[in-house]
Amino acid sequence: MSTSSRAKSTWCICAEIRRSRSGWLSEKRPTRCTSHFAAKSGEVLTVEETETSNGKTTTYLTTKAPYRDPEGRIIGVIGVSRDITERKQAEEDLRKSEAKAKRLSQENELIAEMGRIISSTLHIDEVYERFAKVLKQMIHFNRILVNTINIE
Numbered sequence: 001m002s003t004s005s006r007a008k009s010t011w012c013i014c015a016e017i018r019r020s021r022s023g024w025l026s027e028k029r030p031t032r033c034t035s036h037f038a039a040k041s042g043e044v045l046t047v048e049e050t051e052t053s054n055g056k057t058t059t060y061l062t063t064k065a066p067y068r069d070p071e072g073r074i075i076g077v078i079g080v081s082r083d084i085t086e087r088k089q090a091e092e093d094l095r096k097s098e099a100k101a102k103r104l105s106q107e108n109e110l111i112a113e114m115g116r117i118i119s120s121t122l123h124i125d126e127v128y129e130r131f132a133k134v135l136k137q138m139i140h141f142n143r144i145l146v147n148t149i150n151i152e
Helices: 035-041 085-119 124-138
Strands: 010-020 023-033 045-053 056-068 074-083
Touching: 035 056, 035 074, 056 085, 085 124
Parallel strands: none
Antiparallel strands: 010 023, 045 056, 056 074
């Protein structure tokens, strides 16, 4: 079962043993605790959790489950966390890239339409309104100036 950490956690002081780059750490700190929810509810809980340390934010995909004795009583919580910071960044980069590609595609369509309008006639009076309408979809403006040059 996957659920939101806000809906399934409480504030508490937890003793946490975790592995860092320098080894195993044990610390007590105030935290939004999903372990207590897993222990009290008996449910498996999977959430994304973020932690900021030394100005760096890390995102973890955490799964916690009740640890039961042979009689089925909950005697603790087992948890596994995976650092998904790079994956989250890649997802965000992909969203931005897709949005940019969509915007560029729309702009290309508008430019092609402007080309069709302009090439439909040599009389600017006939195409001005259509041209301005298409151009306004790309660039917000209050006034447009079109100069014609007679090279004769």
